[in-house]
Amino acid sequence: MIPMVEVRRGGVTESVHHGVAVVAGADGRLLHAWGDPDLLTFPRSSLKPFQALSLVESGAADGLDAAHLALACASHRAEPFQVRMVEEWLGRLGRPESALVCGPALPMGEGDLADALRAGGKRRVFHNCSGKHCGFLAAAAAFGAPEGYERPDHPAQAHWLGALSELIGQDAAALPRGTDGCGLPALAMTVADAARAAARYAALAVQDSRREAAIRRLLAALREHPDHVSGRGRPTSRIVAATGGRVVLKEGAEGFVLGFVPEMGLGIAVKILDGASRGKMAVFATILGRLGLLPAERAAELARAVEAPVLDSNNRAVGEVAALALG
Amino acid sequence: MIPMVEVRRGGVTESVHHGVAVVAGADGRLLHAWGDPDLLTFPRSSLKPFQALSLVESGAADGLDAAHLALACASHRAEPFQVRMVEEWLGRLGRPESALVCGPALPMGEGDLADALRAGGKRRVFHNCSGKHCGFLAAAAAFGAPEGYERPDHPAQAHWLGALSELIGQDAAALPRGTDGCGLPALAMTVADAARAAARYAALAVQDSRREAAIRRLLAALREHPDHVSGRGRPTSRIVAATGGRVVLKEGAEGFVLGFVPEMGLGIAVKILDGASRGKMAVFATILGRLGLLPAERAAELARAVEAPVLDSNNRAVGEVAALALG
Numbered sequence: 001m002i003p004m005v006e007v008r009r010g011g012v013t014e015s016v017h018h019g020v021a022v023v024a025g026a027d028g029r030l031l032h033a034w035g036d037p038d039l040l041t042f043p044r045s046s047l048k049p050f051q052a053l054s055l056v057e058s059g060a061a062d063g064l065d066a067a068h069l070a071l072a073c074a075s076h077r078a079e080p081f082q083v084r085m086v087e088e089w090l091g092r093l094g095r096p097e098s099a100l101v102c103g104p105a106l107p108m109g110e111g112d113l114a115d116a117l118r119a120g121g122k123r124r125v126f127h128n129c130s131g132k133h134c135g136f137l138a139a140a141a142a143f144g145a146p147e148g149y150e151r152p153d154h155p156a157q158a159h160w161l162g163a164l165s166e167l168i169g170q171d172a173a174a175l176p177r178g179t180d181g182c183g184l185p186a187l188a189m190t191v192a193d194a195a196r197a198a199a200r201y202a203a204l205a206v207q208d209s210r211r212e213a214a215i216r217r218l219l220a221a222l223r224e225h226p227d228h229v230s231g232r233g234r235p236t237s238r239i240v241a242a243t244g245g246r247v248v249l250k251e252g253a254e255g256f257v258l259g260f261v262p263e264m265g266l267g268i269a270v271k272i273l274d275g276a277s278r279g280k281m282a283v284f285a286t287i288l289g290r291l292g293l294l295p296a297e298r299a300a301e302l303a304r305a306v307e308a309p310v311l312d313s314n315n316r317a318v319g320e321v322a323a324l325a326l327g
Numbered sequence: 328m329i330p331m332v333e334v335r336r337g338g339v340t341e342s343v344h345h346g347v348a349v350v351a352g353a354d355g356r357l358l359h360a361w362g363d364p365d366l367l368t369f370p371r372s373s374l375k376p377f378q379a380l381s382l383v384e385s386g387a388a389d390g391l392d393a394a395h396l397a398l399a400c401a402s403h404r405a406e407p408f409q410v411r412m413v414e415e416w417l418g419r420l421g422r423p424e425s426a427l428v429c430g431p432a433l434p435m436g437e438g439d440l441a442d443a444l445r446a447g448g449k450r451r452v453f454h455n456c457s458g459k460h461c462g463f464l465a466a467a468a469a470f471g472a473p474e475g476y477e478r479p480d481h482p483a484q485a486h487w488l489g490a491l492s493e494l495i496g497q498d499a500a501a502l503p504r505g506t507d508g509c510g511l512p513a514l515a516m517t518v519a520d521a522a523r524a525a526a527r528y529a530a531l532a533v534q535d536s537r538r539e540a541a542i543r544r545l546l547a548a549l550r551e552h553p554d555h556v557s558g559r560g561r562p563t564s565r566i567v568a569a570t571g572g573r574v575v576l577k578e579g580a581e582g583f584v585l586g587f588v589p590e591m592g593l594g595i596a597v598k599i600l601d602g603a604s605r606g607k608m609a610v611f612a613t614i615l616g617r618l619g620l621l622p623a624e625r626a627a628e629l630a631r632a633v634e635a636p637v638l639d640s641n642n643r644a645v646g647e648v649a650a651l652a653l654g
Contacts, residue, residue: 010505012515014369015581015602042341103640117444127640178337179645188339254342274601275342313430318506
């Protein structure tokens with residue numbers, strides 16, 4: 001176990017996050033491993049770019065633009081522009097909000113949350129996975145099975161599991177399984193296997209040209225619309241901008257981040273062992289420095305920029321969340 | 328570092344929390360230490376029962392009842408009964424809400440939060456420390472220095488630091504210091520010293536009979552009004568109820584819990600290393616079993632009862648937060 005993040009108050013360390021981080025190549029080789037690469041965990045929403053292969057390869061994305069694909073990969077914050085797009089997409093599909101399996105939720109931003117509560121409270125379109133669920137609704141229709149897309153044996157689930165099987169070189173349907181926050185199946189895999197899958201995705205290391213085109217389209221969407229993938233001004237957008245789009249990424253709940261580096265054919269997986277979100281993006285930025293994707297000083301600056309300071313309730317900074325150097 | 332809590336999804340471990348736990352006697356001896364007892368960290372709000380000594384020993388609590396003292400020790404959830412009591416207390420003091428140094432905040436409960444947002448948003452009385460701040464306002468007036476109670480050199484701060492110095496056997500004013508979320512000074516100390524301070528507090532191991540009476544009154548308040556200290560049905564109330572009031576406790580931010588066992592003269596300190604709140608109360612309950620304060624089976628049951636299951640967004644249980652056996 002490697003200490004990766006310190007939370008300091010008044011200069012004194014108050015809490016520490018340990019983690020595992022792996023950089024893999026498309027050949028499956030691990031270029032770096034901090035902590036145990038064989039740690040089994042759930043990449044959670046970091047798998048959305050893989051899940052979206054059902055949407056694209058089914059043909060259901062043919063009339064959609066890159067922003068829709070980004071939204072299908074998103075863990076969004078229910079910012080108004082994101083909610084409008086989900087509503088518009090449901091309209092195109094001719095489906096009601098109740099067709100979304102993800103449960104009612106509230107927006108994440110303080111102002112949006114207040115607006116939502118004043119307007120009536122929780123809604124399914126506000127759920128951070130509602131874009132993904134639109135994608136599955138679209139794919140399910142294209143597969144001729146519009147209902148039940150949440151079932152592990154539904155064609156829309158089986159399809160992306162097949163794609164993931166190719167990318168991880170093992171039967172993804174046989175991986176340990178739980179249920180994600182949004183009600184869809186969640187897969188467990190090692191941090192190393194998650195990094196390998198990302199590397200092969202980034203390198204377009206697949207047999208079928210249709211799949212290659214689908215991945216290429218999804219990588220472009222993640223690069224062009226990071227605001228849709230997370231939210232405006234969020235760490236995901238800052239990291240894509242800082243690397244000029246050379247790196248794209250998708251975070252997952254419980255401290256996961258998955259990075260894709262097409263030009264190097266690399267995948268980067270970070271898991272904060274305790275499941276915290278804070279610090280994980282700073283660890284990710286630190287790794288970009290180690291890989292030479294950013295100058296060391298720029299990586300350190302980015303690591304600071306993507307973590308909010310520790311504030312008191314009068315909004316004074318009273319501490320910081322700092323990524324530690326990786327040995 | 329000791330793994331203390333596992334978060335499981337579909338039976339598979341998703342995240343792990345490590346921690347430090349110490350049981351100390353009033354003589355300063357450590358009866359148990361899991362992990363490094365000399366870990367330096369901030370007990371945060373677990374120090375409120377010590378801070379409240381300024382309120383009681385200054386004489387400012389003479390007209391107050393036990394529920395007020397519990398509120399002065401509280402990290403409350405801004406439930407309506409708690410907010411009303413803070414407002415009533417401010418009224419007694421003849422001070423406006425703006426006299427509270429703690430910043431504007433929102434209630435923690437979902438329904439209370441929605442009500443607050445509809446009623447106008449954040450308020451200082453909603454801050455989880457607003458009861459403590461009423462206590463300091465009262466003490467500051469009694470010390471003849473009604474303004475500036477947040478300053479480390481204010482008599483209301485200096486007084487409890489003096490009391491803490493007696494309890495930890497060292498100059499508390501010399502401890503490393505940060506700023507707490509509510510704007511007051513936060514003290515850093517080792518987990519062992521926090522447990523020792525709690526043991527001496529529980530054992531009434533002080534020189535002065537006035538201080539002894541003050542501590543006795545505060546321990547009674549923590550025992551009689553745990554709902555005021557945290558909130559109705561919360562883990563704090565469940566643990567006090569499960570032990571028939573033989574154990575009282577105060578949680579702090581960033582994964583801290585401090586327990587007081589008057590009949591045994593013991594103090595219990597738990598710090599989840601990564602600062603998580605989840606799991607810490609289950610660890611605390613587990614320790615009560617180890618100390619024989621609860622039968623093993625009852626302690627295990629309590630450990631499960633004080634942790635919410637992992638839910639999906641449709642409120643189905645999809646995982647659990649489980650305390651691990653302590654070696």
